[in-house]
Amino acid sequence: MAHDRWVTHSGEESGRPTMLPMPGVPAAPPPGASAQEVAPSASAMRRVLRRARDGATLNVDEATTLLQARGDDLADLCSSAAKVRDAGLLAAGRPRAVTYSRKVFIPLTRLCRDKCHYCTFVTVPGKLRAEGRGAYLEPDEVLEIARQGAELGCKEALFTLGDRPEDRWPEAKQWLDERGYDSTLDYLRAMSIRVLEETGLLPHLNPGVMSWEEISRLKPVAPSMGMMLETTSTRLFT
Template sequence: MTTVSIQRTPPAHAETIPPAEVAQAVDRLQTGQPIDRAGATALLGARGDHLERLLEAAGALRDAGAAARGDHEGRTITYSRKVFIPLTTLCRDRCHYCVFVDTPGGLRAKGAQPYLSPEEVLEIAREGAAMGCKEALFTLGDRPEDRWDVAGEWLQAHGFSSTLEYLGEVAELVLRETGLLPHLNPGVMTWPEMQRLRRLSPSMGMMLETTSRALWSEPGGAHYGSPDKDPALRLRVIDDAGRSRIPFTTGILLGIGETLADRADSLFALADAQATWGHVHEVIIQNFRAKPRTAMQNEPDLATDQYIAAVAVARLVMGEQAHIQAPPNLTDPEELTLLIR
């Protein structure tokens, strides 16, 4: 497989914030001044003693929010029991780091169909329910029928005009037959599509990932060639979910070529959406890990200190009541204690 050379201007892993700027930002935190984009950008570059002070400030804010909810020690980590249902692994996008997607040829080699059948979906859901799951987490690629003929042919043969129409059908089936609550990750939706799905799902999700247009519009960027990764489109979907009063999970992806300022801007975009609509019920701070057989397989993983700083800054930007998630499946064991400081 040909490896794409990723051109970054400039990548966050190569940035250095002057220590005096970081110290000034930390001092402002400890005097109770509100965080702004410039301060958040500086704090994302915190290392050493500055990082320790950042973690203390973020931990204190988290604990204050926990105490307001009755958790006076602030050490409760919550999770939801959910079963994973990958409705289709075909996608029209070409994200350079993705290992979720398949090609039609890859599916044929596995003896798999373009989509799970309703019977297969129900089998997975029932197994999850028997194990105590409460949610059915539907994941899928974005509009594969727009890229792959085999996807459109499968949908047409089964009486559906689109992937999202089929998603609504099987979500309703799972809810009716198993009682599991469908949590949908439909990707970019139009307003009518969102309204059709909202009656079937108590919550939805879609990662913002980044507000960096350069990563989407410039050749070599991690999202180049992926129409659904236009940041403006994704922000519109997040706002539409707020207008529709849909509880929404979103988040950012770190280490794919964005700058520290991009990271800060992405967090503030989510904070603005939450301030406007009040619907963001979980924010995921996801770290890039290089995977074999992807265009970014030779790129460096997000450094631990950058990851820890980003989780702390997310707490400061999103506020004391925000639910911040750091995916444990992408975290090395030695990092876990730092993430819950």
């Protein structure tokens, strides 16, 4: 009878699995603790910086220690990071070459259903009216921005927008209804197609939270999509 085989940390076969450690999040500092009380010791910092210079793989605790690097320690850390970067580029066959893609910024709408108070992008309908702007960019405005970007050598159209503003703002829903769109995502898809076909720019979409079906519908017209994730800390879950 055949038995399942497993590989241990050392690479040897074993008849039972080796439990790998679960990644963890460093514990929060005690309430009221000062920066000095939670800062690593000088010897701990020197040890981790030495391991970084040697190219060692750092664990979570060591990486957390490096978050406190300042002054000469920070310069030391940056030097080690640069060596890792350069080695990776060399291994990829493009030494000292950092690639990038030129994008033109298309703010399809600055309305959003959320209330993230740190956000400086989102606004409200009243302010848009005061500025003489609509709830969304009109198709001609979208294409004009895209054409200008293409003329300047851009390769991508970065669509930025709020998350489903029609769920919160009647003005957004009315704007979409009057133009025959069921949702912001429907309008985004239509504009992505036009930009792609009429300017050749590749749409990159940042439309917020989407279902799998919605992502699948946008995928054929957008080579890339993104979402800004502020944190994964469960301490902030409410």
